Amino acid sequence: MSTQERVAVALGGIAHKIVPQRDDALVVEIDAAAALTVMTALKDRAGFDTNVFVTAIDRYPAEPRFTVQWAFLSTTHNDRVRIQARVAVENVHVPSITSLWPGTAYSERECFDMFGILFDGHVGLRRLLMPQGYDHFPLRKEFPHQGIEPDRLYREWDRARRERSPLRSESQV
Amino acid sequence: MSTRIPAGMSLPAGMTPPAGGTSTRTFEYAPGEIDRDDPLHGELMELNMGPQHPATHGVLRIAVVLDGERIVKADPDVGFLHRGKEKTCESLGWRKFFVHTDRLDYLQPLMNNCAYALALEKLAGMQVPERGQTIRVLLMELSRVMAHLIYLGTTSIDLGAVTMFFFTFSERERIYSLLDAYTGHRMNNTYIRMGGVYADVEPEVEREVRAWLNQFPAKIDEFEKMLTGNRIWFDRNRNVGALTPEQCKAWSLTGPNLRGSGVEWDLRKKQPYSGYESYDFDIPVGTIGDCYDRYAVRIEEMRQSVKICQQALDRLAVTRGGEFLADDRRYVLPPKGLVHSSMEELIHQFKIVTDMALPKGEAYHAVEASKGELGFFIASDGTSHPLRCHIRAPGLMNVQAIPVIAEGRLFSDMVSIIGSLDFVMGEVDR
Numbered sequence: 001m002s003t004q005e006r007v008a009v010a011l012g013g014i015a016h017k018i019v020p021q022r023d024d025a026l027v028v029e030i031d032a033a034a035a036l037t038v039m040t041a042l043k044d045r046a047g048f049d050t051n052v053f054v055t056a057i058d059r060y061p062a063e064p065r066f067t068v069q070w071a072f073l074s075t076t077h078n079d080r081v082r083i084q085a086r087v088a089v090e091n092v093h094v095p096s097i098t099s100l101w102p103g104t105a106y107s108e109r110e111c112f113d114m115f116g117i118l119f120d121g122h123v124g125l126r127r128l129l130m131p132q133g134y135d136h137f138p139l140r141k142e143f144p145h146q147g148i149e150p151d152r153l154y155r156e157w158d159r160a161r162r163e164r165s166p167l168r169s170e171s172q173v
Numbered sequence: 174m175s176t177r178i179p180a181g182m183s184l185p186a187g188m189t190p191p192a193g194g195t196s197t198r199t200f201e202y203a204p205g206e207i208d209r210d211d212p213l214h215g216e217l218m219e220l221n222m223g224p225q226h227p228a229t230h231g232v233l234r235i236a237v238v239l240d241g242e243r244i245v246k247a248d249p250d251v252g253f254l255h256r257g258k259e260k261t262c263e264s265l266g267w268r269k270f271f272v273h274t275d276r277l278d279y280l281q282p283l284m285n286n287c288a289y290a291l292a293l294e295k296l297a298g299m300q301v302p303e304r305g306q307t308i309r310v311l312l313m314e315l316s317r318v319m320a321h322l323i324y325l326g327t328t329s330i331d332l333g334a335v336t337m338f339f340f341t342f343s344e345r346e347r348i349y350s351l352l353d354a355y356t357g358h359r360m361n362n363t364y365i366r367m368g369g370v371y372a373d374v375e376p377e378v379e380r381e382v383r384a385w386l387n388q389f390p391a392k393i394d395e396f397e398k399m400l401t402g403n404r405i406w407f408d409r410n411r412n413v414g415a416l417t418p419e420q421c422k423a424w425s426l427t428g429p430n431l432r433g434s435g436v437e438w439d440l441r442k443k444q445p446y447s448g449y450e451s452y453d454f455d456i457p458v459g460t461i462g463d464c465y466d467r468y469a470v471r472i473e474e475m476r477q478s479v480k481i482c483q484q485a486l487d488r489l490a491v492t493r494g495g496e497f498l499a500d501d502r503r504y505v506l507p508p509k510g511l512v513h514s515s516m517e518e519l520i521h522q523f524k525i526v527t528d529m530a531l532p533k534g535e536a537y538h539a540v541e542a543s544k545g546e547l548g549f550f551i552a553s554d555g556t557s558h559p560l561r562c563h564i565r566a567p568g569l570m571n572v573q574a575i576p577v578i579a580e581g582r583l584f585s586d587m588v589s590i591i592g593s594l595d596f597v598m599g600e601v602d603r
Contacts, residue, residue: 021534021535021536022295022296022298022532022534022535022536023295023296023534023535023536023537023538025536025537027535049422050422050425050427051425052425052537052539052546052548052565053548053550053563053565055550055561055563057535057552057560057561058561059554059560069550069563071537071550071565073546075422075436075438078443078444080537082537101423101424101425102423102424103423103424103425103426103570103573103574104425105573106569106570106572106573107425107569110569114259127252128251128252129251129252129255129602129603130252130255131252138257138260139259139260139263139561143260145257145260145261145263145264
């Protein structure tokens with residue numbers, strides 16, 4: 001049974017669409033709200049045991065703007081599948097799949113950090129690579145490559161540190 | 174075709190491994206469970222390990238909560254080396270990003286080059302000539318040996334075997350000299366291009382590589398004499414940080430960490446690329462998945478890499494003088510001599526350097542890097558600027574697994590665990 005047939009059987013009853021891609025991978029587009037149901041079916045019925053990555057693509061100015069991508073690998077059947085869902089910028093909510101694969105926790109945190117995609121049900125969804133308290137989502141297309149106020153947080157931390165210091169003088173502040 | 178290596182099976186002749194399970198230390202603590210007999214048991218203490226701690230192999234910070242010497246909670250904090258590589262790719266373009274892939278896992282730059290090139294070739298639908306593929310395989314295997322040597326040296330220096338560090342680094346330095354002769358750079362080679370490799374090499378260089386390969390297995394025996402049967406090494410690694418195959422898959426671990434747990438999974442065998450299917454080599458797998466098994470797997474992988482390199486050199490001798498770069502003027506720079514004499518070629522060169530576009534679509538390609546599955550997921554909208562380039566870094570998943578196996582264990586095991594999971598922060602933080 002080919003990968004496509006196996007996935008079709010596993011996803012029986014759930015709305016999905018096969019998207020042809022330039023690489024030979026199987027890409028399935030689903031509704032974002034159904035993500036958890038789809039992933040459960042993939043894991044339990046299609047034998048996809050490893051999550052490879054979770055990421056997003058910002059297709060600005062196309063609407064809906066984001067495509068969230070999940071890639072899975074089956075070590076028993078030796079094949080891969082990619083699942084994608086379109087998400088609008090007004091409603092960036094996607095179910096978290098950390099209950100199925102705990103190892104997606106960092107990938108989802110990174111996706112939130114870079115794109116601002118909110119993974120519902122993720123315990124401890126916070127920034128992974130950028131510092132806590134950062135205001136922007138760097139991989140969104142409107143974010144410039146040179147950064148926005150790249151040193152603001154450092155100036156704030158520095159000021160807070162100096163205010164804590166008993167040796168501060170007026171000239172330092 | 175796999176060799177299952179029980180602990181210490183690859184010992185040099187005349188050596189016996191120490192018997193397992195004789196250690197007086199007990200390890201059976203559930204994560205978070207408190208050792209009430211520990212005289213240091215009492216208030217929880219928070220300890221900040223890193224980002225400048227030498228045993229964290231880079232700028233990794235781990236916030237550890239300790240009860241006595243027992244780890245109650247460990248929380249890795251990454252991002253100190255974040256340089257925005259994925260964003261950089263979007264603004265630089267496909268071709269100019271090659272130099273940045275070197276700086277991801279900077280212990281194996283050629284492997285990163287190759288993974289990126291393979292993803293681009295998949296999206297563009299390009300074929301690489303046979304000699305180009307063979308050179309790539311040779312360089313990827315040398316990179317793997319190099320990265321494993323770093324693992325071996327740094328992990329053993331963390332666990333007190335300082336001499337090992339000099340042994341492995343002197344060998345690594347010799348590989349650097351070979352790469353210098355082969356690619357023109359010691360580090361950050363950027364030798365691999367879309368469609369093949371940058372240049373062909375002289376036969377003398379290949380003879381030097383072969384001479385190095387011939388003496389290297391004896392060096393691996395030396396490393397093993399130092400460590401495999403070493404009581405301290407054994408006690409600090411055996412039964413420490415064991416991972417079951419199910420845990421590995423749930424936590425997205427790949428590469429030697431997955432194989433250490435006994436799963437026979439190697440992309441070079443299962444989903445071959447660059448002609449790996451035609452090479453004769455074995456996949457070493459461990460039995461119980463602890464730090465010692467991961468060590469044994471990496472030692473055996475170095476031997477297998479030598480075997481692959483020798484086969485690659487044999488093929489290079491046969492295909493000498495053949496094509497090593499695809500002849501495709503959409504993506505491959507024309508030879509410099511033609512650029513100076515032909516208007517058409519000058520235009521090609523100009524177009525490739527300024528705005529090389531890939532066809533619209535998405536592609537993912539993964540290679541078996543020294544730390545696991547290194548993949549590039551790329552999306553193009555048909556223009557010269559990439560829509561998205563996601564780097565699937567195996568190191569990030571390895572960092573994520575630290576709390577899974579460290580919680581509930583002694584703090585001194587943290588160093589073994591960090592070392593044996595093997596990651597490089599350049600790749601984790603991107």
